[in-house]
Amino acid sequence: MPEIVLFFLAKIKKLALHFKKKKKMKEIMMIYYMEAKSARISGRKVAWITSGGPVEPLIAMDIIPVYPENHGAMIGASKMGTDLCEKSESMGYSSDLCSYARSDIACATVNGGPIGGLPRPDMLVCCNNICGTVLKWYEVQARYFNVPLFILDTPFCHTGYAEEVQRYVRRQLDEYVLFLEKACGRKMDMDHLKAVGKLSLEGQRLWQAVLATTTNSPAPMTAFDAFYHLALIVTLRGTPLVIDYYTQLLEKMKDRVARVIGAIPNEKYRLLWDNIPIWPRTRWLSERLASHNACLVADTYTSAWCGTMKYINENNFFDSMAEAYTRIYLNIGVDEMARIVLEMVDRYKVDGIVMHSNRSCKPYSLGQYDIQKIVEKQRGIPCLMIEADMVDERSFSESQVSTRIDAFMEIIKQRKGD
């Protein structure tokens, strides 16, 4: 290996060691992307994977997982989404398509965005438990990069979970392992996968514990903080890094609870968020709500990464993965979703729900009006609907959203007699 490359790798390793002690999210993600970008030099493989896809087999094979959706969120948060969406539209993609897909497809061709594009994939892993768009999106990218694509098909579970579904998805997991073995040219160590599975479950437990700290009033963190801390449980679950990070975060939150420190100065109203964040507007939204002394204490989005733990069998992780990855929040019927929302309303003692009707994400947004009706009927709390998009700022109208938030808060205040 050339000297300069060795020097570069040593530098990354040193940085990684340094940050391992401090464990700041920004640095961890920086190291993660640097490692992924230098994978070709270090001889590791990179797989692009959908946000709801089973990442544990990749970790077990020492393949670096990279998430175009996480990248989409970064693009949105750095307000670079509109340009990239326009670029994809000039390539011929409809503006009605998902803005994560549009910005990712455009970004791949120009290496733009906040981190100069994602590292080139060696393979793609697509699980359709989150939506149908990912199928076409990953097919487009497989053609563009000329790399193999694995599709894990998880049937929609309107109610319950049929035996046939278990068999169907479980069989595909075998194919998934074969696919990875072929791509890497070596066998999967099933014992190692078991260990990774244990770490994954442990990470999810910690993440759930972190989120549960906001059942306290005042909440030690907001959903906006959860949107930020989420990155690791999505991208690196199954690694010890995740355990360390969330253990520390949990300690910090418990300490804040003990010292009665709230995330916002004067928490008077507690709200629940539904759908993917409006990434370019999280700060604006958080300030707007805080000005009403309203705190988003929980959300259906970040909790999805610890929502199917009950289906995971710690001693038989591989078999139980089928159910855990099939029965996720976006792959179940509206009645089931409403039941989860009602549970959250009770657990977090919220005064209202803020729903983001996300132009990009149909599976998440379809059924919101039904859920709204169910919640209003069974718990009598109001729901606000904000029409926007997770990345594309052209779908956001500030003055209209302001009026809706102000009116919603007036009603909540009136109901509480303030």
Place this chain on the structure above:
Amino acid sequence: MITAGIDIGSITTKAAVMADGKIRGTRVIFTGYNAEQAGTKVYEELLKELGIEKSDIRKVVSTGYGRNSVKFMDKAMTEIICHGAGAHYLNSRARSVIDIGGQDSKAIVLDEKGKVKNFAMNDKCAAGTGRFLEVMARALEVDLDGFGALSLRAGDPSRISSLCTVFAESEVISLISKGEKRENIIAGIHESIAARIAAMANRLRIAPLVVMTGGVAKNIGVVAALERKIGMAVEVSEYAQVNGAIGAALLATGLK
């Protein structure tokens, strides 16, 4: 106690002065480019007309899109709560309010005390708002005030199927070029607005008595189309357009 309400909308700005629970006077002007100027102007003009000094006004509440742009208000409140309060004052039997303004339309459900129980607003699209009617009036070269009366003469309302104001405008233009009668086109436009509003109102499960407020309430064609779509009578007060300003003035009396 004398209070005032200023409702700065996207098209018009309204002011109302209330004294001891009675309407002393109201005024409507066009908002134009400068919301702050419009708010100040309508307020000063109304006070002058009524012969009331600024110092006589106990409190001022502003509402509407420009609610935060005027400096002299004591509090800014949203149109939802103001329209609810105004509608309850003008008719205490009102349980649902449909307000069609310049760039917003909303349905509000009230309790028996006039408190807002729930509300729904139009999505980002301008279809189903006053702006939609303005665009259509321009395309048809008809004065907006004549819209209501003309539509009642329609024999066979045209079908405007597009959900988008811009596309609906081109639909209207193609109907014009086909020689379709004006009154039929206008009636079709009213049907299309009413269908949008009815969908929003039904989602909220509105109950009688339904009152309509906002400038578009002056259009008898829209009101009639709406009554048919929601299957309930819709009452319109002579103060419909200034309802939000009246509500704001009423809410001002409660300020400490």
